[in-house]
Amino acid sequence: MTKGGRLGTVLGLFLVAVGLVVWAVASFLTPGVPGGVVNFVNAQAKGQPVNLTVETVGSIGFGAHPTWVSYLVKNPTTGKWLHDTSWQLPAHTLIHMTVYQYDSGSPLRNQEWGQVQGTVGGTATLNGKTFSVYNSNTGNGVGHTFAIPQFNLSVPMVGVIGSATLCGVAPCHTSAPHNTETFSFMTPGPGSYNWQCFVPCALGYLYGNGGAMSTQNYMGGEVEVVQ
Amino acid sequence: MTTSQNSTSNDVNHLRRITLIWIVLSIVGDLLYWFLVGPHVPPGRMTSTAKANQFDFNVLFLVAWPVLIGIWEYMLYAVLNWRSGKAGVPESVGGPKAAENRKLQVSWITITTVVVLLLAVYGTVEVVVGKGSGGGEGPNPIWQPAGAVKAETAALAGSGTWAPNSNDVLPVQVIAQQWKFTYRYPTFGGFESPELILPNNTNIAFDVTSLDVIHSFWAYQLEVKADANPMENNVAFTKTEQLGSFEVRCSELCGIWHGAMFNSGSVLSQSAFMAWATKTEAANAQNTQYLPPFAWTYTPDANGASGGYYPDGNLTPYSAVETYGSKQPS
Numbered sequence: 001m002t003k004g005g006r007l008g009t010v011l012g013l014f015l016v017a018v019g020l021v022v023w024a025v026a027s028f029l030t031p032g033v034p035g036g037v038v039n040f041v042n043a044q045a046k047g048q049p050v051n052l053t054v055e056t057v058g059s060i061g062f063g064a065h066p067t068w069v070s071y072l073v074k075n076p077t078t079g080k081w082l083h084d085t086s087w088q089l090p091a092h093t094l095i096h097m098t099v100y101q102y103d104s105g106s107p108l109r110n111q112e113w114g115q116v117q118g119t120v121g122g123t124a125t126l127n128g129k130t131f132s133v134y135n136s137n138t139g140n141g142v143g144h145t146f147a148i149p150q151f152n153l154s155v156p157m158v159g160v161i162g163s164a165t166l167c168g169v170a171p172c173h174t175s176a177p178h179n180t181e182t183f184s185f186m187t188p189g190p191g192s193y194n195w196q197c198f199v200p201c202a203l204g205y206l207y208g209n210g211g212a213m214s215t216q217n218y219m220g221g222e223v224e225v226v227q
Numbered sequence: 228m229t230t231s232q233n234s235t236s237n238d239v240n241h242l243r244r245i246t247l248i249w250i251v252l253s254i255v256g257d258l259l260y261w262f263l264v265g266p267h268v269p270p271g272r273m274t275s276t277a278k279a280n281q282f283d284f285n286v287l288f289l290v291a292w293p294v295l296i297g298i299w300e301y302m303l304y305a306v307l308n309w310r311s312g313k314a315g316v317p318e319s320v321g322g323p324k325a326a327e328n329r330k331l332q333v334s335w336i337t338i339t340t341v342v343v344l345l346l347a348v349y350g351t352v353e354v355v356v357g358k359g360s361g362g363g364e365g366p367n368p369i370w371q372p373a374g375a376v377k378a379e380t381a382a383l384a385g386s387g388t389w390a391p392n393s394n395d396v397l398p399v400q401v402i403a404q405q406w407k408f409t410y411r412y413p414t415f416g417g418f419e420s421p422e423l424i425l426p427n428n429t430n431i432a433f434d435v436t437s438l439d440v441i442h443s444f445w446a447y448q449l450e451v452k453a454d455a456n457p458m459e460n461n462v463a464f465t466k467t468e469q470l471g472s473f474e475v476r477c478s479e480l481c482g483i484w485h486g487a488m489f490n491s492g493s494v495l496s497q498s499a500f501m502a503w504a505t506k507t508e509a510a511n512a513q514n515t516q517y518l519p520p521f522a523w524t525y526t527p528d529a530n531g532a533s534g535g536y537y538p539d540g541n542l543t544p545y546s547a548v549e550t551y552g553s554k555q556p557s
Contacts, residue, residue, distance in 0.1 A: 109438055110402065112409050112419045115514040135517045149407050149487065152421060194487045196406065200439065207439040209405045214483045 037086040041226060043076035049184075050093055051076065055100040056144050056157055060218075061169025068212040069103060069144075069201050069219060072170050081171035085221025091190050094120070097146070101179045102167040103201075105141030105159015113145045113198045116183065118153030124183035126158055134158055145198040148223060153185050154198065187225050196220035241308070249300055253293035260288055270450045273473060273494060275466035276361030277450035283353055290342065363435060363453025363461035366523065372396060372430045372464055379432055379462075382413035382521060389414045389426075391497035397426065400521070401435040403442035403455035406484035408475055413521040415504045418511040423475060423492030426500035427467050435461040436524050442481050446492065448473035455479075460523035467494045 001009070040050045053074040060070040060083065072081045089095060108114055114136045116124045123132045134156045136142040143159035160166065160177040167176035197219040200208030212218035265285040272278040354360050358370045368375070378396035381387035389397050400411040402419070411419045423446075425431055435444045437455040444463075445452045448471075453463040477488035495503065508515070519525075 110404060110409065110419075111514060111517045111519075112402075112421070114517060115511065117421070133513045133517070137517060147407075149421075149490070154421075194484055196484055196487075198404070198407065200405070207405075209439055209482060213405070216483070220484060 036084055037088050037222075037224060038073055038075060038082060038084050039088045040076050041088055041090045046090070047093065050089060050095050051098070052087070052089075052095050053098045053100075054146070055081065055170070055172060055178075056103050057168075057170040057172055058103040058143075058166055059168045065212070065215075065218075066169075068215075069203070070170065070212060070217075071144075071197075071219060071221070083170070083217060085195075085217050086224070087221065088224045088226060089187050091187055091225050091227050093187050094184055095187060096184050097182065099146060099155075099157055099181045100172070100174065101143055101157040101160065101181060102172045102176055103143040103157075103159060104162035104166060105136070105139075105143035105157075106199075108136040108142050108156070109200055110198075111136055113147070113154055114142060114156050116155050118148075118151055119155060119183040119185050124155050124181055126181050127179055142199060144201055144219070146195065147198050148185075148193055148195040150191075150193045151185060151188060155181065155183050157181060190225050190227050193223045193225065194220060195223055241304075245301060245304055248304075249293070249297050252296045252300060256292050256296060257289050260292065261285065270448050271469075273467065273469040273471055274361070274449045274451070275468055276357055277448060277465075278468065279353060279357045279360060280450045283350075286349070287346070290346065294342075358464045361449065361451040361463055361465045363463045366460045366462065368462045368464070370464075371432075371462075372466070375430070375432050375464065378414075379434070383523070385413070385417070385521065387414035389429075391426070391501050394430075396430040396432050398432045398434060399423070399425070401433055401444045401453075401455065402438060402525070403436070403444060403477065403481075404438040405440065405482050406477070406488040408442075408444065408477070408488070408490060411518075411521060412504060412508075415508045416512070416515055417518060417521040418508050418515045419518060420507055420511065421490065422507075423490065424500060424503050425467050425492065425494045426497045427470055427494050428497065430464065430466045433463045433465075434523060435463065438525055440481050441479050442477045442488070443479035444475065445478040446473055446475045452478065458524050470494050470496065 040052060044050060055072050055074075056069070057072065058069055059067045060072075063083065070083065071085055072083055073085070073087065074080070075082050114134045116122060116132045116134075123130050125131070126134070134142060136156065140159040140161050142156040144157040145154055146157060147154035158179050158181070160179055164177040167173070167178070172178065197213065200213060201219060202208050202211035202213040205211045205213070213220070265281070265288075268281050268284055270277045270280055272281060354362075355370055358372050359368060364370065374394070374396045378387060378389075378398055382398040387398065389395050398413055400413065401423075402409045402411060407421065408423070409419050409421050410423050411417055433444065433451060433453060435453040435455045436459060437457045439457060441457070442455040443452065444455050449465055449467075451463050451465050453461045455461065472491055472493045474491050475489060477485055479485075481488065
């Protein structure tokens with residue numbers, strides 16, 4: 001190879017290496033929003049309350065783990081149910097949340113999560129009735145919680161009667177046994193937060209915290225709060 | 228004068244010079260560190276154990292700095308004065324002649340042995356005097372502040388009390404669960420809260436346990452760190468000495484949301500803490516009545532969703548021995 005050719009090769013490889021480093025650093029510094037995130041920011045006028053609707057189902061009925069318990073979210077634009085637990089919410093905004101809970105319940109491992117925390121007024125509604133504490137040792141128990149620890153938000157999702165024929169394939173129709181819960185909370189400033197269920201509900205896994213509880217897109221996810 | 232005498236005289240001069248420079252640099256460095264850096268070294272001075280930890284770190288630095296500067300100084304001195312290219316520098320000497328310097332060998336072994344043993348003794352004394360230095364001591368702590376046994380016994384019996392200026396030890400239970408710490412205050416009706424609020428100038432007994440896997444309670448600014456094991460009560464002590472906020476983190480990789488398992492806490496004045504505790508006790512009263520009686524450990528249920536944490540007679544618990552209450556109130 002000629003001297004010029006060698007020089008060109010070295011220079012080319014050097015530029016490729018520099019490009020890779022720049023790309024890696026830029027990717028690290030600008031994580032952005034992961035693909036598949038459900039955007040609630042543009043669903044309404046700036047500053048207006050956001051409606052966030054989700055459902056919980058005992059077995060999702062499709063995908064890689066059809067028997068796993070899961071949350072689903074309603075796309076604010078199309079109204080379609082999505083199996084996606086990464087959401088983008090506007091900062092400093094009131095969020096009106098509705099949860100359709102299609103799963104059965106049990107006594108909580110820690111009754112602390114039976115208390116409504118961090119919502120507007122410290123309350124939620126269960127099928128239209130306001131409550132602030134649910135005794136999970138009674139009735140159908142609690143199936144799940146919706147909690148964003150960094151918001152100090154936690155709401156118990158009261159279970160439906162276990163002996164009923166429960167919805168086993170999501171998205172569920174409201175004709176299936178379910179509870180409807182509503183509550184509101186304020187988002188803080190921009191940042192990345194996580195949300196999760198505090199009921200160890202991954203049936204068949206030790207302590208119930210494996211499987212769906214330890215896999216993204218089932219019983220926990222990310223909340224990206226943006227300005 | 229013979230060549231041998233010249234060489235010895237030069238060696239002594241070198242040694243004197245190196246020693247003098249070393250002493251000056253050591254003293255100046257240690258003084259600068261002690262007064263300028265030492266007071267700002269983490270974890271700060273929020274608690275007795277944090278203060279002791281900062282002090283220990285500073286003492287270790289005072290000991291380590293002369294060693295470090297001695298090595299650097301010698302290297303630099305050797306490079307400047309004994310590099311091979313310099314005129315008049317004799318060939319380096321090794322082999323048996325170097326091994327003959329018994330004085331140097333004995334000095335080296337003696338000094339390093341004394342330093343290591345002193346630090347070992349110092350560390351041990353600090354752990355004993357510091358009542359465990361904020362580390363988890365297991366269910367039966369060897370070192371504990373006065374009044375701890377009384378306070379812990381009363382907490383378990385449900386008869387514990389605490390009031391401002393009482394000098395009583397305040398037991399606080401840390402309950403780890405995937406993926407959040409919650410805290411129970413047995414002296415205030417046993418309410419449970421996701422907030423960790425502490426009174427100032429008070430001995431705190433942290434009773435750390437877990438509901439599932441192994442976590443670790445780490446309140447860095449308090450200098451308290453105790454593993455949270457299921458079915459174990461790991462006790463750690465500290466005394467709050469400064470108002471302010473601190474952060475709690477789990478320091479044991481415990482699952483998918485381990486990185487999000489943190490919260491902040493506060494040390495308030497005793498009166499402010501009393502107001503918070505009384506208010507929270509009242510606000511949580513309804514939920515507290517559904518909690519089981521206060522106990523050191525809780526029986527996890529391996530079946531997860533198919534079994535409740537609090538045995539109610541209808542569920543099959545993981546352990547044959549229930550340590551956390553009995554049948555729940557209906």
